[in-house]
Amino acid sequence: MTDQSYNFAYLDEQTKRMIRRAILKGLAIPGYQVPFASREMPMPYGWGTGGVQVSAATLTPSDTLKVIDQGADDTTNAVSIRKFFERTADVATTTATSDATVIQTRHRIPEEELSEDQILVYQVPIPEPLRFLEPRETETRKMHALEEYGLMHVKLYEDIARHGHIATSYAYPVKVEGRYVMDPSPIPKFDNPKMEMAAIQLFGAGREQRIYALPPYTKVVSLDFDDHPFEASKAPQDCALCGASDSYLDEVITDDDGSRMFVCSDTDYCEKRREGQAA
Amino acid sequence: MYVAVKGGERAIDNAHAWLAEERRGDREVAELEVAQIREQMSLAVHRVMAEGSLYDPDLAALAIKQARGDLIEAVFLIRAYRTTLPRFGASEPIDTADMACDRRISATFKDLPGGQVLGPTFDYTHRLLDFKLAAEGEVPPAPSTDAPAEPVPHVTGFLNREGLIEEAPADDTPPPDLTREPLEFPADRALRLQALARADEGFTLGMAYSTQRGYARNHAFVGELRIGAVTVEMEIPELGFAIEIGEITVTECESVNQFKGSKTEPPQFTRGYGLVFGQSERKAISMALVDRALRWEELGEDNVGAPAQDTEFVLAHADNIQATGFLEHIKLPHYVDFQSELELVRKLRREAGASDMKEAAE
Numbered sequence: 001m002t003d004q005s006y007n008f009a010y011l012d013e014q015t016k017r018m019i020r021r022a023i024l025k026g027l028a029i030p031g032y033q034v035p036f037a038s039r040e041m042p043m044p045y046g047w048g049t050g051g052v053q054v055s056a057a058t059l060t061p062s063d064t065l066k067v068i069d070q071g072a073d074d075t076t077n078a079v080s081i082r083k084f085f086e087r088t089a090d091v092a093t094t095t096a097t098s099d100a101t102v103i104q105t106r107h108r109i110p111e112e113e114l115s116e117d118q119i120l121v122y123q124v125p126i127p128e129p130l131r132f133l134e135p136r137e138t139e140t141r142k143m144h145a146l147e148e149y150g151l152m153h154v155k156l157y158e159d160i161a162r163h164g165h166i167a168t169s170y171a172y173p174v175k176v177e178g179r180y181v182m183d184p185s186p187i188p189k190f191d192n193p194k195m196e197m198a199a200i201q202l203f204g205a206g207r208e209q210r211i212y213a214l215p216p217y218t219k220v221v222s223l224d225f226d227d228h229p230f231e232a233s234k235a236p237q238d239c240a241l242c243g244a245s246d247s248y249l250d251e252v253i254t255d256d257d258g259s260r261m262f263v264c265s266d267t268d269y270c271e272k273r274r275e276g277q278a279a
Numbered sequence: 280m281y282v283a284v285k286g287g288e289r290a291i292d293n294a295h296a297w298l299a300e301e302r303r304g305d306r307e308v309a310e311l312e313v314a315q316i317r318e319q320m321s322l323a324v325h326r327v328m329a330e331g332s333l334y335d336p337d338l339a340a341l342a343i344k345q346a347r348g349d350l351i352e353a354v355f356l357i358r359a360y361r362t363t364l365p366r367f368g369a370s371e372p373i374d375t376a377d378m379a380c381d382r383r384i385s386a387t388f389k390d391l392p393g394g395q396v397l398g399p400t401f402d403y404t405h406r407l408l409d410f411k412l413a414a415e416g417e418v419p420p421a422p423s424t425d426a427p428a429e430p431v432p433h434v435t436g437f438l439n440r441e442g443l444i445e446e447a448p449a450d451d452t453p454p455p456d457l458t459r460e461p462l463e464f465p466a467d468r469a470l471r472l473q474a475l476a477r478a479d480e481g482f483t484l485g486m487a488y489s490t491q492r493g494y495a496r497n498h499a500f501v502g503e504l505r506i507g508a509v510t511v512e513m514e515i516p517e518l519g520f521a522i523e524i525g526e527i528t529v530t531e532c533e534s535v536n537q538f539k540g541s542k543t544e545p546p547q548f549t550r551g552y553g554l555v556f557g558q559s560e561r562k563a564i565s566m567a568l569v570d571r572a573l574r575w576e577e578l579g580e581d582n583v584g585a586p587a588q589d590t591e592f593v594l595a596h597a598d599n600i601q602a603t604g605f606l607e608h609i610k611l612p613h614y615v616d617f618q619s620e621l622e623l624v625r626k627l628r629r630e631a632g633a634s635d636m637k638e639a640a641e
Contacts, residue, residue: 006363012363012365035461035463036461037458037459037460037461038461039362040355040358040359040361040362040600041359041362042359044355044600044603044604044607044608045600045601045603045604045605045608046604046605046606046607046608046609046611047604047608047611049604069611069612070612070613070614070615071615074287074288075287075612076287076290076291076612077611077612078287079287079288079291080291083288107613107615107616108615125605125608136591137464137591137595138464138465138591163627164627164630165623165626165627167623167627169616169619169620169622169623170615170616170619170620171616186613186615186616187615188615188616188618188619189619190619207601207604207605209461209462210461233619233622233623233626234622235618235622248615248618249618250614250615250618251614251618251621265614265615265618
């Protein structure tokens with residue numbers, strides 16, 4: 001049931017047009033952060049307002065939407081965002097990755113390979129990969145313009161000198177088409193290699209008023225050194241429910257003694273595998 | 280468990296039902312009417328209008344009721360509503376010189392044309408709890424007098440006559456609109472003032488206070504503080520002239536600040552400016568002090584590295600809706616990123632342990 005007091009997908013058409021322009025600019029310059037006039041949404045900043053605005057500007061009435069948070073369709077905020085679009089856009093929703101045309105995500109890329117007719121929308125908290133090295137926006141924009149990424153390599157090198165490893169395990173910086181260093185949003189670095197994919201990837205940061213994008217098959221390289229190559233890591237266990245050895249796992253504490261089990265973070269992937277086994 | 284189990288949807292619905300019940304409170308106690316909040320919690324209403332950037336006392340009162348008195352939550356409700364409103368156009372600039380002043384004071388002159396009018400102020404009340412208010416006592420009507428027929432002149436106008444204060448020439452450049460364009464730096468003064476006008480009162484107060492305590496001190500005097508009603512006019516294209524569309528109450532503060540001459544300019548006072556919806560003098564004075572501190576560059580002052588001089592720092596952190604959203608979002612599930620950190624810390628500890636053992640063996 002659509003709430004008729006709001007426009008399709010909540011935002012007015014002028015706003016959607018402004019966001020679509022930013023998306024197109026982002027697709028034309030992969031990895032470049034496009035400023036956009038982010039609107040106040042009826043959910044708080046930090047809850048995915050950037051992703052929601054990008055999804056709202058992307059959805060058409062014939063789309064099928066999937067929303068995940070931490071890989072799961074049934075986390076509270078994923079439920080809340082899915083309900084928001086059911087109410088304001090009346091689009092079909094699904095939990096099946098392969099059935100979705102638009103997937104909004106927070107912190108994960110689905111395990112199942114995405115196809116050319118899909119769009120993956122990321123919720124981004126801090127779009128600027130250099131932010132924690134240089135807090136000033138005026139400075140970081142200059143650094144991107146001049147392709148001045150030495151500071152980032154120094155940081156990674158210092159990690160290795162101190163810990164023996166690059167001590168970044170999520171939101172691991174990538175270089176896009178040999179030009180822009182980009183924040184992949186706080187996905188685990190396990191997901192980084194998946195970013196070279198067939199689907200369009202759109203990134204929305206509402207509070208920080210930035211949109212950026214990766215067209216299909218864009219080259220995305222995780223930053224590393226020849227003698228310390230990038231490594232996509234996960235817990236060394238297999239999923240306790242479906243037995244998958246190739247999916248990203250969450251650790252669940254099961255009793256007061258701290259016993260734990262490891263299960264797939266991608267709930268759709270895990271369920272499909274279990275259904276397959278049962279059949 | 281707040282995640283990862285089926286039933287998240289039911290949990291949310293139940294949480295909302297409980298929230299509604301808590302908002303209502305004890306049903307034996309009469310329910311608060313929106314009009315009561317508007318009339319008797321008027322300063323809260325004014326704050327919500329100012330930081331919500333929407334002048335509508337009824338909606339602000341409703342938001343306060345719905346938010347259970349959490350004013351930042353109420354501001355958020357107003358902002359989320361405001362952003363959906365269509366825009367017909369822009370009003371003419373309001374003229375605060377024509378204000379019907381309820382209050383008008385100057386700290387820089389003992390007496391002056393238009394007089395010192397205290398108005399409804401807490402300033403000289405003794406902060407003693409008035410237990411009569413708990414006993415439902417009605418207040419007697421306050422004595423009244425006729426409003427002055429003439430508009431009250433601005434105090435800085437007197438200083439300007441002698442050239443003692445910097446010129447503030449009229450500027451018809453349309454101001455930028457940070458609700459329609461992304462905030463970009465460097466930000467000019469009009470944009471800074473716009474951001475400060477909707478900034479969090481507490482943040483603005485803290486920033487202003489820091490300048491008084493020596494972090495970019497600028498010796499502020501309250502040249503004038505005035506509160507009252509001004510008319511809002513808008514030019515209607517079909518008519519070809521401006522008509523009055525309403526009246527709003529605003530608080531305006533003009534600060535008179537430290538002077539310094541340069542090679543071309545003889546010594547003169549400088550200005551800070553604050554303008555806020557409603558009656559909110561703490562915010563208006565704070566705004567004027569922060570505005571003045573942010574002007575260091577155009578006035579040729581040194582950047583002493585104080586937070587209140589740093590436009591990017593002040594403007595990027597002054598909005599309480601942005602701040603509270605990002606701050607509170609860390610209570611959302613983060614177990615995927617946390618898991619990757621767990622793996623990394625375990626790995627680093629394993630290796631550290633192994634090298635300690637090796638050293639001990641050697």
